[in-house]
Amino acid sequence: MSRRRRSEGFFSRIFEGVNYLGQMIVNGLLWPFYVVADIYDSLVGGSTPGLRSRTWRDFFVDVLLFVPRLIGFVFMWLYGGIVSWPRMIRLRDLASGLPALIGTVAAVAVLFFAQKDDAHVVQGYKFNSDESYAKAQQEPTEEARKAALKLAQFYTRALVKMNPLEPEYRFNVAYIYQEMGEFSRAQSIMDDLAPRYESGFAKAHLWQADQLLAPDRPIRPDSLDAAEAHLLRALTTYSDKEAIHRRLGELYYFRYLRYDPKSFDVRMPARNEYLRKSEEQLSKVAALDPKMALSLAEIRALEGKTQQAELDVQGVVTQLTTRLSSVPDDLETRIQLARAYRMVRRYADAANVLREGQNLRPDIRFDQELSGIYYFQALDIKQRTPAALVDQFAALQHAYVSYPSNNYVTHRFVQALTSGTSEEADVARSALQHLVDNKAPGRMATFLLGFDCLQRKLPVKAGEFFAKAQSMPVDNTPEVIAGLTMAVLTQQVRSLNPPLAGKIFEAGLKVWPDDPDLLSVRAQQDLMLRNYPKALGDLKKALERRPHDAKLHEMIATTYERLGLVDQCREHRLKANESRQNAAPPPP
């Protein structure tokens, strides 16, 4: 059943009104055409029915009124529907539709209006991240520490996801990856944040520089260049400028110390320029720690600013002495103070400071440092009074006794025995003999005397010394010999020639034929010479003594690979990975 709508009369009147209005507008618009048509008619004497016909007018009216008519129609349609709606609705439909209505209202409210400001979320994540990271630093076990770091990493990654353009968050993610031992991932993120040839995020540049200059990494000129570039980029935007100046100062000083005149490059600064730059950078640091203050003093001394250098050292000595009086067993302070004394040639004071420390709290670093003090004293004597050989070697004897595995001391003795004057060799020989006679600790002195006899064509006597060295308690002597050999072969040490290093190495192997360090050096040489079976023999022998050495497994895998034995290669690669994973973490 249908009913006629009451609204129809009202709307038809509106339509008529709109039509009338439209026709008036159209007539107004067409008026100029009518005038033109009249003029044309009067001139030509005809008529232009097209322009004035009703068809044309209607057409224009239709075009002009299309949109208003459409709107009117829609309005009428809606109006009619709204007017009729109350009469047509059924409440039972509303009741059945209530779940959908309530569901829609709830869903819209929750999904579109229950929004939280991103800043609040970010704040929460930041807090959680910092808290987890701090917790990780205090966790007693490695497992708990890793769990806390993982949580910190989760929150930091969440921050990155929310703010992908914020470098600070990405830097933090990388930093946590590094803490978790995933260094390559950390490096990858840092490379994005601080590219080598572009300006990036200052903290990441600083991190890059620190990694390049890390003490456990081999230092190469290009890595020093890269570190310098990163530091200079960080300097422009990093807030703690002193930290950058300190690092740059250290870097330039290092470059000065390691300057190699043989690899002269016109693009690189002269050696003294590094010294000047280093002083310039370090002098910008207001609060230098004693170690850097000593370095600055050393730099000034090298520049000839002796008085200023001495003043600097005195200042450091005063500072460190004060500290030591309040904390007598502070190892670092003691070592710094000893170095300060060493710089002003107060060797006896330096040695006393270290001996006191050793008595208070024994530590091998005191022995190493004491050995270093005596070694510097010996060098000082050599520079100032080259003729005072006895004094020089007496100091070296002290250095040896303090720490028999001191590489520098070994090197100096070898140099004196093999490359020095006969007088120097004699003094060195008698110094070593004196050490052996007085039962000084360590096997190195006995070994060096044996080697000296070998050089002097006294094989019987050499054999006696070697036999004695073999029977002495185990120490690091073979490792020092292996290290010295590799340093000469890789040209890190140029004051000894490679054939001589080879002879020392062979002598070492004769005395300790099963030593893994010496065997792996020989295997390395054989690998370079493509003598794979021989290398494999040495490596297997070395592995018997060190079955969990990742490096040895890796070398064996490489050897097998070269021999085409894939199964064995695979086995040792896996063992190498396993050893790496199970390796004890490095000391803090």
Add this chain to the structure above:
Amino acid sequence: MSTLAVPLETPTVQSRRAVPWVAIVSLATLVVAHVPMLYRYLRGLYDLPHYQFIVMLPIGAAVLAWPRIRRLGEMNPGKAEVFTAWLAGAIGLLSISVVLDSPWFGAVSIFCAVAAVAHAVGGRRLVYALAPALVLLLFGVRLPMQADEWLTQQLQHLAAVRASAVMNYINEAHILDGNVVETPVKRYMVEEACSGVQSLFVLTACAVFFGLWMRETWGRIIMLVLATWWWAWVMNVVRVLCITVFNSRWGVPIDVSDGWPHEALGIVLFMFTLGLIVSSEHLLLFFIPRGVFSGQEKLNNEAKPIADYGPTHAPDLGRTRLATPLVAVVYSGLIVLQLLPQLNKPEATATAATLNTLQAGIAPKTFGEWTLLPDLPDDEATKDRDGFYIEKRREDSQWGAHSQTWRYVKGSKQFVVSVDYFFRGWHELTICYRTAGWDMEHRSVVDVPREGAAAAIVAPNEKCVEAVLHRPEEGNYSLLLFTSFNGQQKALPVHEKLSMYFRLVDRWKGFVERIKSLGAAGTDQDDQVQSFQLQVFIQSADKPTDSDRKEALAMFSEFRTRLGTYLADQTAGGAQ
């Protein structure tokens, strides 16, 4: 005025109606021509979990059609022009289907064929009566060019983003990584967990059925469908929230990996959505009563009744346009065209039976400096350290229901080779990785090297996709190489660019090959064919270099060769 008596011819009364042989033969050829493509299409479609509801569609269509066709009165055959137009559409679409080897076109052509037959038999009246049933059956036609997958992924993303906003509101710490939600407790595979979005298609079909069953107007049905999409999306957000919040806060195991609780949640939410669709229909009836805008105010808000022309009487088939020999001739030609490429079709080597036998042994133990990890017992916990891992996932997993994975290491780098199956048609793996949180930096199509033993297995011009993916926040790069193969181990055409134009060009090339070789090449390379995938995925902290790419391609070629040889041997062994 005289009248002339005209002798009238006495009508002859036939004692038996003549059998309409021509019409029967035409109808038979029509059915025989359409059935193979329809079968191929349905077989492929049924493998897609979100289209498994198609088995219910014929029942729904019958429910809709029966009341409409039982009282159509005396039916009259339709006009010849209209019948010809419908039939031309059917033949044209079936021809395209045959030429492009596309079952999809074959499925669409069925609708034209049904309309042509209906029009020939009962004219416009029968076609109109069948229209609601045909409309419902249309929901069994997959969206073209795998648009359903695209739509699913878009909805997944929208749902994940909205769920993320709600989780932020309730202080649920999480990371939205692509379409994956990660909490400090677990990483929830939303792309799989949210197969709720996939119920969008079945829910739409249900809504349309319900609307047609209620005899609603098309406008109201469209509104109901829109309401259904809204509910499907809302329920998907609810599903994501339930899975993540319940599990991370209270440890309720309803993640995708937790089996039946996850399924139960899906069923409950599905039933709930159906209820909401019915409720939405009533809400529509309340706010927009029937006829409110048409000027027809109806008592009791009733729907328009079905027309009643009296009991249906079908006309003599011999009088219809089907009784045209031309129909049988044209369809016979199409039958022959479909048979020809089957003559030389090679046997399938990559079947579930052969792929399931893939073992650790087929992979080399070392590859250059890469070393295969030892084969451990398959366990989720040791998955990342296992040299060979067999994984079974949900049937609707975007990564494939089955995977066999080999894992190599070189320092901190990892190299994974995996064979994943089954998919339907080309599987664009980069989309999966992107939904898992990777950014794609580069995608290109490269030739698979054919050096040495590979020359016998890798087809000339065989290509694979090479993509560089990056996760900047994790400092991770990966190099991905992959391609999809059909059962005969023929690589499916790789799309140079993901555009419709290139896809059609690929199809055309396949057609030419297929005709030339009578099916030996180029068959079964469409979007519905069962396929498996070979992928090489190398992860490292450094951006892949050219040498990395060369190495990865060499690995891909090596595995492609080994896989091809192994599967062929297995098939030959099985045949013996």
